[in-house]
Amino acid sequence: MEYTFIMIKPDGVRKGLVREITERIDKAGLQIVKFDVRKLEGNTIDEHYSHLVEKHFYPSLKSFMSSDYVVPMIVYGENAISAMRSMMGPTKSAEAPKGTIRGDFGDKEIVTYNIIHGSDSPESANIEIKRFFNIDIPELEQEMENRKVKYISR
Ligand code: IDP
Ligand code: MG
Numbered sequence: 001m002e003y004t005f006i007m008i009k010p011d012g013v014r015k016g017l018v019r020e021i022t023e024r025i026d027k028a029g030l031q032i033v034k035f036d037v038r039k040l041e042g043n044t045i046d047e048h049y050s051h052l053v054e055k056h057f058y059p060s061l062k063s064f065m066s067s068d069y070v071v072p073m074i075v076y077g078e079n080a081i082s083a084m085r086s087m088m089g090p091t092k093s094a095e096a097p098k099g100t101i102r103g104d105f106g107d108k109e110i111v112t113y114n115i116i117h118g119s120d121s122p123e124s125a126n127i128e129i130k131r132f133f134n135i136d137i138p139e140l141e142q143e144m145e146n147r148k149v150k151y152i153s154r
Contacts, residue, residue, distance in 0.1 A: 003033075003137060004080040005119045005128035010068035012115040013037075017105055018071055021116065024087060024101065030077035033144065034133055037069050047131060061112050072132045074140070081125055084118040
């Protein structure tokens with residue numbers, strides 16, 4: 001069982017795909033344990049895409065990511081990280097198979113517009129969960145434990 005960080009990007013929000021994507025997550029047997037709708041600060045985008053800041057396409061990626069609301073989420077379940085990466089499909093929507101989120105909805109010409117982000121490893125999941133929800137995994141596990149319905153005998 002693991003946690004992963006997922007984010008519907010501005011194009012996914014503008015195309016009205018929030019319900020479609022959250023339904024796919026539910027139907028895969030994964031649980032959305034945190035969900036938010038917000039606009040990102042420039043420095044959050046710089047941190048999140050620090051591996052890409054030197055790329056020629058980074059300025060357009062950054063302005064895209066700040067162009068509209070995004071939907072950050074924490075998703076929990078069995079092999080959640082790889083399950084979500086498979087559900088998303090590869091980075092380039094044009095190469096993503098039908099039935100994947102990027103294959104079904106991503107822009108086939110502009111690589112940047114690929115609908116959704118998902119953590120690529122347990123290490124990045126932990127960092128991204130902390131970055132976007134300011135919580136670490138032990139705290140999150142405690143919070144999940146506290147959420148369980150408590151049956152009070154009387
Ligand atoms: P990932 O989102 O599949 O993990 P990364 O390589 O981490 O892919 O890239 C992060 C995001 O940057 C991609 O999802 C996409 O939006 C954008 N991106 C990646 N490579 C390119 C490119 O070659 N041209 C334009 N945008 C790109
Ligand atoms: Mg990535």
